[in-house]
Amino acid sequence: MAVQQTTVNPDLAVERQNATFNAEELTYFLYNGPEWTKRKRYLQNLAIQGVAKLKLKQYATLSREEQYESGLQKGAYAITMVKKLGLKSPAERMLFTEAVNPHEATGFNLHNSMFTDTINRLASDEQKEKWLPLVQSFRMVGTYAQTELGHGTFLRGLETTATYDPQTKEFILNSPTISSIKYWPGGLGKTANCCVVMAQLISNGQNHGMQSFMVQIRDYDTHEPLPGVTVGDIGNKFGYAGIDNGFLRLNNVRIPRENMLMRYAKASVLENGTFVHPKSDRLVYGTMTMVRSAIVHDAGRGLAKAATIAVRYSAVRKQSEIQPGAGEVKVLDFQTQQQKVLPQVAAAYALMFTGRNVLAFYMQVTSQIEKGALEELPQLHALSAGLKAVSSWDATNGIEACRLACGGHGYSQASGIPKIYVDVCPSCTYEGENTVMTLQTARYLIKCYNQLRQGEQLPSLIRFLQSPLEGRSSLDNQLELQELLAAFEHRARRMVHEVGQKLQTAAEEGKKSHEAWNSNSVELSAAAVAFAQAYIVKVFTDTVSRMEGKVKAVMTSLCQLYALDGIIRYLGDFMKDGYISSEQAVLLQSQLLTLLAELRPNAVALVDAFDFPDAVLDSALGRWDGNVYEALYDYSLRSKLNEKQVLDAYHKYQRPFMESQWKNCPQAAVTSRL
Ligand SMILES: CCCCCCCCCCCCCCCCCCCCCC(=O)SCCNC(=O)CCNC(=O)[C@H](O)C(C)(C)COP(=O)(O)OP(=O)(O)OC[C@H]1O[C@@H](n2cnc3c(N)ncnc32)[C@H](O)[C@@H]1OP(=O)(O)O
Numbered sequence: 005m006a007v008q009q010t011t012v013n014p015d016l017a018v019e020r021q022n023a024t025f026n027a028e029e030l031t032y033f034l035y036n037g038p039e040w041t042k043r044k045r046y047l048q049n050l051a052i053q054g055v056a057k058l059k060l061k062q063y064a065t066l067s068r069e070e071q072y073e074s075g076l077q078k079g080a081y082a083i084t085m086v087k088k089l090g091l092k093s094p095a096e097r098m099l100f101t102e103a104v105n106p107h108e109a110t111g112f113n114l115h116n117s118m119f120t121d122t123i124n125r126l127a128s129d130e131q132k133e134k135w136l137p138l139v140q141s142f143r144m145v146g147t148y149a150q151t152e153l154g155h156g157t158f159l160r161g162l163e164t165t166a167t168y169d170p171q172t173k174e175f176i177l178n179s180p181t182i183s184s185i186k187y188w189p190g191g192l193g194k195t196a197n198c199c200v201v202m203a204q205l206i207s208n209g210q211n212h213g214m215q216s217f218m219v220q221i222r223d224y225d226t227h228e229p230l231p232g233v234t235v236g237d238i239g240n241k242f243g244y245a246g247i248d249n250g251f252l253r254l255n256n257v258r259i260p261r262e263n264m265l266m267r268y269a270k271a272s273v274l275e276n277g278t279f280v281h282p283k284s285d286r287l288v289y290g291t292m293t294m295v296r297s298a299i300v301h302d303a304g305r306g307l308a309k310a311a312t313i314a315v316r317y318s319a320v321r322k323q324s325e326i327q328p329g330a331g332e333v334k335v336l337d338f339q340t341q342q343q344k345v346l347p348q349v350a351a352a353y354a355l356m357f358t359g360r361n362v363l364a365f366y367m368q369v370t371s372q373i374e375k376g377a378l379e380e381l382p383q384l385h386a387l388s389a390g391l392k393a394v395s396s397w398d399a400t401n402g403i404e405a406c407r408l409a410c411g412g413h414g415y416s417q418a419s420g421i422p423k424i425y426v427d428v429c430p431s432c433t434y435e436g437e438n439t440v441m442t443l444q445t446a447r448y449l450i451k452c453y454n455q456l457r458q459g460e461q462l463p464s465l466i467r468f469l470q471s472p473l474e475g476r477s478s479l480d481n482q483l484e485l486q487e488l489l490a491a492f493e494h495r496a497r498r499m500v501h502e503v504g505q506k507l508q509t510a511a512e513e514g515k516k517s518h519e520a521w522n523s524n525s526v527e528l529s530a531a532a533v534a535f536a537q538a539y540i541v542k543v544f545t546d547t548v549s550r551m552e553g554k555v556k557a558v559m560t561s562l563c564q565l566y567a568l569d570g571i572i573r574y575l576g577d578f579m580k581d582g583y584i585s586s587e588q589a590v591l592l593q594s595q596l597l598t599l600l601a602e603l604r605p606n607a608v609a610l611v612d613a614f615d616f617p618d619a620v621l622d623s624a625l626g627r628w629d630g631n632v633y634e635a636l637y638d639y640s641l642r643s644k645l646n647e648k649q650v651l652d653a654y655h656k657y658q659r660p661f662m663e664s665q666w667k668n669c670p671q672a673a674v675t676s677r678l
């Protein structure tokens with residue numbers, strides 16, 4: 005951990021002394037070695053010092069408008085500095101931006117992510133030449149406008165139209181119904197002056213499906229909406245106060261033909277209106293695949309922050325006795341508390357490792373696509389969709405578990421956890437609603453199952469489906485990582501085969517395939533979750549195999565905990581066909597408790613290794629120095645309600661109300677002191 009200059013709470017200091025491994029070595033592993041870790045710390049410190057100079061007010065005390073302003077201020081600062089420092093790698097940019105603005109999306113988020121990515125991916129070279137300098141210099145500020153009031157999931161149901169007019173060589177964009185109004189895009193309400201609009205392409209009277217169009221919505225100088233454009237903020241949400249998710253209604257807005265994104269040149273509309281199909285209709289979905297891949301790591305990092313807060317707090321919070329009369333203990337000493345927080349630490353590592361793995365796979369497949377090879381696209385789609393769902397669900401539930409583990413103080417904004425929660429939980433919905441995403445993964449798994457029945461070889465990602473279904477687990481108290489992985493793969497294999505067989509039987513009985521699909525969709529979704537979980541266990545075990553020494557020893561235990569926690573949570577799945585016996589189940593349950601006790605002394609070091617600066621955690625409970633009560637009290641003193649002793653509300657509402665109640669009470673004629 006980077007040295008931080010404060011007097012450390014002795015209860016936390018002793019935890020660090022008692023760890024069996026050096027947290028710094030694990031940090032090096034996480035951040036690609038000592039040099040890169042040094043760079044990470046340099047960048048994050050620079051960002052934190054820079055933000056301190058902006059002298060921003062406490063976020064929770066701001067009005068919605070002020071929160072939006074604060075987001076823009078921080079967003080602009082981060083972008084300026086990223087440019088000034090010449091930060092090119094996504095990891096450097098992410099780390100710098102995280103330290104400027106840890107938990108609040110800003111009006112610029114979609115510009116930097118989906119808007120720019122879509123241009124890079126779908127625009128032709130000429131279009132890039134024209135737009136990218138404007139995008140990079142922020143003359144154009146954009147967003148990704150796809151979802152409508154009526155449809156987010158079912159993209160084929162989008163109603164916005166882009167009708168080609170061969171006379172003027174223009175597209176005419178329209179929102180023909182109330183349900184076709186674009187709704188939700190980040191930064192659309194107030195920040196963006198243009199956007200990529202996904203619309204049904206209509207040419208020569210024919211609908212050619214969803215395509216992307218560059219549409220200017222506000223004047224570049226006055227920032228007023230252009231004629232035919234009705235645009236605004238959608239209003240307050242569960243969180244995300246700093247970002248202006250917006251609505252957009254288009255009424256006969258004309259754009260030049262060259263504003264359809266034409267990278268895959270054959271997808272372009274010829275001047276006479278003829279449409280030539282691209283190599284795959286799904287290339288237009290590419291940006292979503294990119295963000296789904298990125299969400300896995302992001303979810304893991306969110307969970308890592310919450311776990312850091314919960315573990316550190318559990319190591320300084322003392323409450324109740326274990327041995328009667330022996331004094332109060334740290335709540336982390338309770339087995340039940342360990343069971344709440346340690347699996348979250350394990351899951352955070354698992355998701356971060358998997359996030360990197362899937363991002364690397366995404367890069368690999370993208371570079372193949374650039375060369376025209378699309379063979380691996382279905383695998384990437386199935387994997388990124390399934391992992392996006394499982395990671396965002398697990399992180400969301402895990403963050404809430406961490407909040408509950410902090411007792412009452414977890415409910416205060418001062419804990420830092422509510423902000424993390426509202427930042428991470430929408431990823432269960434955005435970029436493809438999770439259940440829908442698992443069903444996309446299931447669609448691929450069932451395709452593979454059918455190929456297997458035809459005797460075909462499966463792609464490497466899914467080859468474990470080919471192994472025999474028979475057999476029993478050899479798991480014993482050694483908890484060999486390969487045996488744990490085998491259990492997850494077996495469970496996924498059985499679930500895919502079982503539901504595949506049900507669909508097959510339904511087909512043989514003459515049932516319609518879409519009906520059979522819907523009536524088996526709970527099982528299909530569960531099979532996809534099992535597949536994604538097996539993949540995460542595989543990545544975790546592979547990653548641990550590359551570690552060394554004491555770090556490897558403790559991370560092996562953590563990986564075992566991750567896997568065992570999953571087996572126990574879904575025990576029925578593993579026992580259904582007798583793969584895990586009742587005796588083994590009893591053994592595994594007791595092994596889980598043994599692991600909790602074994603990992604307990606390393607809990608604080610394991611979260612220290614994430615290396616989050618205090619400013620990123622922004623938590624009174626998760627502070628590196630453990631001085632939580634001072635920080636909580638200080639936070640309360642700074643509450644806006646404490647700026648005056650007697651508030652106007654007392655005179656306006658409370659006092660008149662009290663007087664109305666006591667006017668008939670004879671005893672009320674008391675003196676001003678009791
Ligand atoms: C330490 C360093 C670490 C370094 C790390 C550094 C990292 C940097 C960190 C950065 C942090 C980033 C954080 C992000 C924050 C951004 C904020 C985002 C805000 C949110 C933005 C949004 O929220 S934006 C809107 C998203 N809105 C959807 O997400 C719609 C879902 N809805 C659909 O996506 C379709 O509607 C749905 C259902 C598929 C059906 O689509 P459909 O009807 O066309 O398809 P069908 O089901 O009929 O399927 C037909 C065939 O298409 C195939 N297929 C379908 N999709 C495919 C695809 N993507 N790719 C390939 N193939 C695909 C399928 O597999 C079938 O294949 P086949 O026929 O062969 O079986």
Ligand SMILES: Cc1cc2nc3c(=O)[nH]c(=O)nc-3n(C[C@H](O)[C@H](O)[C@H](O)COP(=O)(O)OP(=O)(O)OC[C@H]3O[C@@H](n4cnc5c(N)ncnc54)[C@H](O)[C@@H]3O)c2cc1C
Pocket residue numbers: 114148149150151154155156157158187188189190244249430433434435436437438439440443
């Ligand atoms: C914070 C936030 C930011 C966003 N940012 C953007 C943005 O920048 N740009 C943009 O274009 N959009 C954005 N969105 C919209 C987002 O992408 C959609 O909300 C998301 O894709 C889900 O679609 P939906 O809202 O239509 O959900 P619905 O599909 O209406 O889901 C409702 C329920 O129906 C179920 N369901 C729907 N279809 C099926 C099916 N086929 N099978 C089984 N169950 C089904 C779902 O599982 C869910 O339980 C954002 C959303 C949020 C919350």
